[in-house]
Amino acid sequence: EDKVVQSPLSLVVHEGDTVTLNCSYEVTNFRSLLWYKQEKKAPTFLFMLTSSGIEKKSGRLSSILDKKELFSILNITATQTGDSAVYLCAVDPNRDDKIIFGKGTRLHILP
Amino acid sequence: NAGVMQNPRHLVRRRGQEARLRCSPMKGHSHVYWYRQLPEEGLKFMVYLQKENIIDESGMPKERFSAEFPKEGPSILRIQQVVRGDSAAYFCASSPTGYPTGELFFGEGSRLTVL
Numbered sequence: 001e002d003k004v005v006q007s008p009l010s011l012v013v014h015e016g017d018t019v020t021l022n023c024s025y026e027v028t029n030f031r032s033l034l035w036y037k038q039e040k041k042a043p044t045f046l047f048m049l050t051s052s053g054i055e056k057k058s059g060r061l062s063s064i065l066d067k068k069e070l071f072s073i074l075n076i077t078a079t080q081t082g083d084s085a086v087y088l089c090a091v092d093p094n095r096d097d098k099i100i101f102g103k104g105t106r107l108h109i110l111p
Numbered sequence: 112n113a114g115v116m117q118n119p120r121h122l123v124r125r126r127g128q129e130a131r132l133r134c135s136p137m138k139g140h141s142h143v144y145w146y147r148q149l150p151e152e153g154l155k156f157m158v159y160l161q162k163e164n165i166i167d168e169s170g171m172p173k174e175r176f177s178a179e180f181p182k183e184g185p186s187i188l189r190i191q192q193v194v195r196g197d198s199a200a201y202f203c204a205s206s207p208t209g210y211p212t213g214e215l216f217f218g219e220g221s222r223l224t225v226l
Binding site for chain 2: 004006042043044045088090098099100101102103104
């Protein structure tokens, strides 16, 4: 069965810290891995990763994929209180158009 | 340029009643996906629809749940004879193409509470 596992499930850090969120997956076929940020409303798209070893960056956020070890990490540097959210990892298994989501990592940034 | 619009945002039903959740995709998007999010859980796929067609409903419970996306109007997720376990946030997402490029556009969700 295809699955996506995120860790930690929750994380509390102080403003300014750097955090690393983990996502491992098991899928029969793989097309891409996706990261979303969910605050109180809709998940918003952060990154799509398809190739190993190529880092994607957007401001203080970056992500990289390891297709050999089947995981991805999402890094946030110099965290701010506005980074507090649930970060969702999802995998597109290139089958039936279903994107499979992990349970998310709940990140809380203390001022 | 309105995003994905869902309504109602909050819905309270008693056990046995029906719940109807609506989703209007982004302009120009003809592909709609419904996800359910239980407390402390990830998003779980329910159904994928194009205009007038159900493409994949493998995530839908076999009974009481149905979805449609008519030629005109929003997509509707219908839950008949609701039970307490149906309480969840239901998210709709849309994309412009049938094979998502990854950038699904999500609505803000409809939160169903079953008393």
